[in-house]
Amino acid sequence: MSLENYRVETLGDFVGRELGVSDWVVVDQERIDAFAACTGDRQWIHVDVERAKRESPFGGTIAHGYLTLSLLASLAMEIGIVPKDASAGLNYGLDKVRFMTPVKAGARVRNRVTLESAENKGGGRVLVKTTNTLEIEGEDKPALVAQTLAMLIA
Template identity: 40%
Template sequence: MLADDLRGKPPTTTDWFTLDAARVQAFADATEDWQMIHLDDARAAAETPFGGAVAHGFLTLSMLSAMSYQVVGTLPGVASSVNYGFDRIRFISPVRVGKRIRGVFTVASVDEPEGALDVHWDVIIEIEDQDRPALAANWITRFFLED
């Protein structure tokens, strides 16, 4: 029943998340990626085609974790879940520091291995007030079912 419910789930759009300078700095510190393109707005404006500092692509991708809680919530009959990986990730547009992003999640398919469900999500991360998204991905979540 749960697999059929997921297969029929309409696309879900999350709340907006701000990729402000503090979040970008924290991500830079966690990953030791301190490129000026992410942390020095004036220099990034002068030396890159982006017009200022941009968030790390992997920070944008990592926000899928926070977004997914809004999409999945608590599913009946599920004991736990894990990130099972990606079949595809494409970084389409950079996200300027200070911009807001949100996810649009669509169930692409559901596999049913023994004791679990593998949900393949087609995900687009939109950038507020921009036509082109930040990224598109096919992300797999494995849900372990209760006995």
């Protein structure tokens, strides 16, 4: 991202503005299987392709909700939500998450980020809240909408 004058000291000027949109990323079966192996969540609707084709209301496997949520951090970093003059940006938490539409295996998603607030915490720290909308290519509704918190350190 190359928002002009986007720095730690000018974050307040960007509150209420869209910071950017990431590139598309494919959520393929390999990624879903790797997430299942990592987390131990091997529910058939995620990993059993043949059964999901037969029994799932979605016509195939879908990504874990938490897999789609986990994509937000890297896609937000791609956009450049951490200003270049910050020494670090740390995950601080979530205020609200809503899973809206399942992500089918093979779908492409991207993150649209809006800066909601930037609160100076002193000592060179700024707590930022962003709204992240994970869009699914070709779908009217997003996969999820999440308000995330990050602590920026100048």
